Amino acid sequence: MSIDDAEMVKEFLTESYENLDRLDRELVALEKEPQNRDALAGVFRTIHTIKGTCGFLGFAKLEKVAHVGENLLSLLRDGRLLLTPEITTVLLAMVDAIRQMLSEIQSTGQEGDADNTQLLADLTRLHASAATVASAAAANVPVVSPEPKHESFTNSEAAAPPLKIDEAPKPAMAAKPEPTSGGSASTAPSASATPPNETIRVGVNLLDRLMTLVGELVLARNQLLQYSNRVEDAGLQTVSQRMNLIATELQEEVMKTRMQPIGNVWSQFPRTVRDVAAACGKEVNIEMEGKETELDKTIIEAIKDPLTHLVRNSVDHGIELPETRLRNGKPRAGRLTLRAFHEGGQVNIEIGDDGAGLNRDRIRQKAIERGIIGTEKSARLTDREVFNLIFLPGFSTAEKVTNVSGRGVGMDVVKTNVEKIGGTVDVQSVAGQGTTVRVKIPLTLAIIPALIVTCAGDRYAIPQVSLLELVRLEAEPAQNGIELVHGAPVYRLRGRLLPLVYLWRELKMGIQKVKREEEQEGVYIVVLQADGRQFGLIVDQINDTQEIVVKPLGKQLKIKTFAGASIMGDGKVALILDVMGLAQRANVVDETRDRGSAEVAGEAVTAASAKRTFLLFTGPDEAHMAVPLDTLARLEEFPASQVERSGTLWVTQYRGQILPLLHLSYALQERRRRRRNSEFRQSNAEHSRLQVLVCNHKGHRVGLVVERIVDIVEDTTEVRYPATRAGVLCSAVIQGKVTELVDIPAIFQASGIENMGEEQHAEMVH
Amino acid sequence: MIQRLQFCTFYLDGLLFGVRLTDVQEVMRHTEMTLVPLAPKVVSGLINLRGQIVTAIDLRRKLELPERDADKLPMNVVVNNDAGAVSLLVDEIGDVVEVGEEAFEQPPETLRGKVRGVIFGVYKLSGQLMHVLDTPKACQFADVVETATTVV
Numbered sequence: 001m002s003i004d005d006a007e008m009v010k011e012f013l014t015e016s017y018e019n020l021d022r023l024d025r026e027l028v029a030l031e032k033e034p035q036n037r038d039a040l041a042g043v044f045r046t047i048h049t050i051k052g053t054c055g056f057l058g059f060a061k062l063e064k065v066a067h068v069g070e071n072l073l074s075l076l077r078d079g080r081l082l083l084t085p086e087i088t089t090v091l092l093a094m095v096d097a098i099r100q101m102l103s104e105i106q107s108t109g110q111e112g113d114a115d116n117t118q119l120l121a122d123l124t125r126l127h128a129s130a131a132t133v134a135s136a137a138a139a140n141v142p143v144v145s146p147e148p149k150h151e152s153f154t155n156s157e158a159a160a161p162p163l164k165i166d167e168a169p170k171p172a173m174a175a176k177p178e179p180t181s182g183g184s185a186s187t188a189p190s191a192s193a194t195p196p197n198e199t200i201r202v203g204v205n206l207l208d209r210l211m212t213l214v215g216e217l218v219l220a221r222n223q224l225l226q227y228s229n230r231v232e233d234a235g236l237q238t239v240s241q242r243m244n245l246i247a248t249e250l251q252e253e254v255m256k257t258r259m260q261p262i263g264n265v266w267s268q269f270p271r272t273v274r275d276v277a278a279a280c281g282k283e284v285n286i287e288m289e290g291k292e293t294e295l296d297k298t299i300i301e302a303i304k305d306p307l308t309h310l311v312r313n314s315v316d317h318g319i320e321l322p323e324t325r326l327r328n329g330k331p332r333a334g335r336l337t338l339r340a341f342h343e344g345g346q347v348n349i350e351i352g353d354d355g356a357g358l359n360r361d362r363i364r365q366k367a368i369e370r371g372i373i374g375t376e377k378s379a380r381l382t383d384r385e386v387f388n389l390i391f392l393p394g395f396s397t398a399e400k401v402t403n404v405s406g407r408g409v410g411m412d413v414v415k416t417n418v419e420k421i422g423g424t425v426d427v428q429s430v431a432g433q434g435t436t437v438r439v440k441i442p443l444t445l446a447i448i449p450a451l452i453v454t455c456a457g458d459r460y461a462i463p464q465v466s467l468l469e470l471v472r473l474e475a476e477p478a479q480n481g482i483e484l485v486h487g488a489p490v491y492r493l494r495g496r497l498l499p500l501v502y503l504w505r506e507l508k509m510g511i512q513k514v515k516r517e518e519e520q521e522g523v524y525i526v527v528l529q530a531d532g533r534q535f536g537l538i539v540d541q542i543n544d545t546q547e548i549v550v551k552p553l554g555k556q557l558k559i560k561t562f563a564g565a566s567i568m569g570d571g572k573v574a575l576i577l578d579v580m581g582l583a584q585r586a587n588v589v590d591e592t593r594d595r596g597s598a599e600v601a602g603e604a605v606t607a608a609s610a611k612r613t614f615l616l617f618t619g620p621d622e623a624h625m626a627v628p629l630d631t632l633a634r635l636e637e638f639p640a641s642q643v644e645r646s647g648t649l650w651v652t653q654y655r656g657q658i659l660p661l662l663h664l665s666y667a668l669q670e671r672r673r674r675r676r677n678s679e680f681r682q683s684n685a686e687h688s689r690l691q692v693l694v695c696n697h698k699g700h701r702v703g704l705v706v707e708r709i710v711d712i713v714e715d716t717t718e719v720r721y722p723a724t725r726a727g728v729l730c731s732a733v734i735q736g737k738v739t740e741l742v743d744i745p746a747i748f749q750a751s752g753i754e755n756m757g758e759e760q761h762a763e764m765v766h
Numbered sequence: 767m768i769q770r771l772q773f774c775t776f777y778l779d780g781l782l783f784g785v786r787l788t789d790v791q792e793v794m795r796h797t798e799m800t801l802v803p804l805a806p807k808v809v810s811g812l813i814n815l816r817g818q819i820v821t822a823i824d825l826r827r828k829l830e831l832p833e834r835d836a837d838k839l840p841m842n843v844v845v846n847n848d849a850g851a852v853s854l855l856v857d858e859i860g861d862v863v864e865v866g867e868e869a870f871e872q873p874p875e876t877l878r879g880k881v882r883g884v885i886f887g888v889y890k891l892s893g894q895l896m897h898v899l900d901t902p903k904a905c906q907f908a909d910v911v912e913t914a915t916t917v918v
Contacts, residue, residue, distance in 0.1 A: 216817035507803035554821045573800040573812040
């Protein structure tokens with residue numbers, strides 16, 4: 001194939017794809033309004049164009065399909081056949097077949113060997129049936145068909161050619177004689193009913209290149225400005241000012257060239273909705289609002305799949321069957337609403353349906369079954385929290401869940417994809433009235449506002465979307481303000497414990513130097529949010545915020561902690577931190593542990609809103625610890641000499657029973673298991689009396705030996721931090737001190753004392 | 767006529783190396799680099815090449831040669847490959863040489879280790895040998911990245 005031909009094929013493909021997309025829309029629109037002659041004429045012309053061109057380029061199979069389709073369409077156009085859903089379906093199938101062949105041509109240059117016999121048969125059959133239908137149709141629609149038909153056609157056809165200013169008329173059109181049509185269409189082969197548009201097609205590569213160059217220009221401008229500020233030269237100042245303005249404007253305009261209306265993605269949805277609805281036997285009308293809302297090209301591409309998924313979901317699971325709807329006093333056809341609008345520098349996209357809504361109880365039940373949340377916790381969740389459970393991974397994996405819960409397959413994927421481009425997903429639902437999923441996404445990815453920080457002498461950019469606030473600790477409070485929870489640094493930010501992450505530590509930079517600086521100058525904490533968790537990132541210096549141009553790192557250099565790189569005003573490169581990746585790296589959002597601890601913490605928070613009474617005591621290594629008083633049966637003190645041994649257990653006689661004893665320091669650290677015996681001896685030697693918390697555990701009494709019982713206090717525990725070790729529920733501030741809340745059931749379970757207790761119980765029965 | 771190939775030559779630790787001239791985009795003096803924490807050791811940093819961000823690879827480390835003296839600044843040989851432009855850090859730039867196929871020889875069997883994969887062969891020039899780099903392989907560090915990330 002010569003280069004010219006290859007070029008022509010390429011152009012043909014691009015144009016045909018666009019035409020096919022339009023066909024999808026038009027056919028679905030036609031189904032609603034089968035009498036719309038203009039639309040029919042448009043459909044006819046599109047197919048006709050494709051047919052003509054592929055005949056010229058020698059794609060015989062493609063031509064054949066288009067030809068048969070055209071025959072059928074010509075009947076429709078002439079009003080000899082009325083568009084029925086069946087015909088629409090076959091025509092859409094034809095569109096699919098053509099699209100498939102086109103993609104085959106694109107990849108291999110050949111039409112491929114897909115079998116279209118069935119499709120051809122269908123098309124021919126419908127065409128043949130027209131003869132019989134024609135009389136019926138004539139009888140049925142005599143009012144519409146006779147006069148307006150021909151006039152409107154000759155009119156539009158006659159009017160089209162002079163209007164048409166197609167920048168690249170297809171040579172194929174002129175060359176190809178008209179084999180079938182009755183002459184009416186031959187004059188306007190590729191004309192569209194739309195007025196001539198003042199656009200030209202430009203390659204995306206060129207736009208990207210322009211964008212890069214403008215980015216460079218902006219950098220050069222920045223350098224020029226810096227320079228001109230140092231030099232006393234009025235002329236230079238004026239020029240650089242002008243340069244400044246022009247560069248800014250140019251940047252804005254070039255940015256706009258990458259913007260596309262969201263309607264480009266939505267345009268395929270009527271077809272999607274139609275197909276899904278037809279497959280589930282539903283009737284759905286789609287409404288769109290804010291089609292013209294513009295987004296960066298890369299974002300448009302990134303949200304296409306998630307949106308399609310949400311739309312399919314709404315039709316598939318959200319909207320009820322027509323009969324059900326009628327029974328519930330709703331119109332037969334469901335309504336799917338797509339809405340897009342700008343808000344606060346972000347774009348909101350809403351996908352709403354007027355279906356049954358999410359079933360709160362089933363979701364909750366499913367979540368419990370799948371072990372995503374605990375029974376107790378689930379009862380305390382708000383409706384919104386319950387609905388958002390559907391986005392959790394694991395919720396959606398099983399097929400069964402989908403059917404029962406109403407929604408689910410891949411909702412976590414939707415969420416991940418949206419979050420990948422810095423967006424958020426939220427779902428709201430009212431039972432019986434419908435569900436609305438709201439997706440919030442940034443306008444562009446190419447240029448983002450970012451905070452520039454310094455760490456170990458290098459600059460890093462942090463995307464502003466994840467930034468919550470900045471905190472600076474002066475040298476003095478820096479030493480006192482950062483506390484340790486079992487080695488993990490935390491800071492009390494307005495009464496809440498904020499886990500801290502040292503950037504230099506995560507990046508494995510030189511430690512000593514940084515450490516010294518920190519001690520001298522105080523600490524900068526950048527409070528960030530990742531996946532709903534907050535954490536403080538400690539950096540050496542905070543520079544400023546600026547708009548940065550995001551550039552990808554080389555393909556080989558994929559490090560999860562970095563989202564890309566950018567060029568600073570002085571021409572040096574700075575890496576952009578990926579807050580999510582960093583959080584994962586620092587275990588702030590460790591997948592497995594996070595869910596558990598978040599749940600426990602959440603559970604604890606709800607429990608803690610009221611004041612509770614705690615027993616404070618000292619654990620191993622002088623740790624501050626507490627348990628809720630109501631989990632204890634009694635507090636006792638035994639002389640060490642009363643401790644006896646029974647099998648593998650240390651026990652004491654207590655109220656006529658044998659009370660197994662467990663030392664807390666042993667229970668909290670598994671490794672010490674082997675040293676258990678010696679430990680008891682040690683403690684026996686050290687304290688002549690043992691302080692014991694007597695608890696009821698599964699019907700048995702068990703004694704937990706602690707170092708020292710301190711106090712009983714009443715406090716709320718609103719300030720919390722997830723546990724850092726097993727056997728601890730969470731950390732909280734009680735009486736102004738960071739205190740670990742001990743999880744007694746977990747300790748007994750882990751220590752295996754309950755089994756021993758049972759054995760012992762059995763022994764006692766003997 | 768015998769086909770003659772052109773090579774851009776440079777020195778590393780006193781050894782003469784060459785890459786195909788057609789692979790070379792440009793040669794630059796030392797420019798400032800931005801460190802990439804967590805990256806494999808052969809990655810020296812990132813360079814701003816007129817708006818394009820280019821990864822710099824220390825060829826000495828890649829070829830397991832001794833480290834460059836701290837006071838000596840490396841030069842950049844920017845080569846193009848599938849993964850975009852990559853800058854190879856070298857000690858000094860040499861001439862462009864033209865050689866014929868007949869001067870080529872495979873590396874000797876005694877050359878072992880990782881280096882063998884990177885050195886394509888040698889050209890016998892008068893008075894010295896020119897090591898020919900397998901450019902795509904010299905620019906590779908992805909496998910190293912993977913192991914690095916799994917380790918951390």
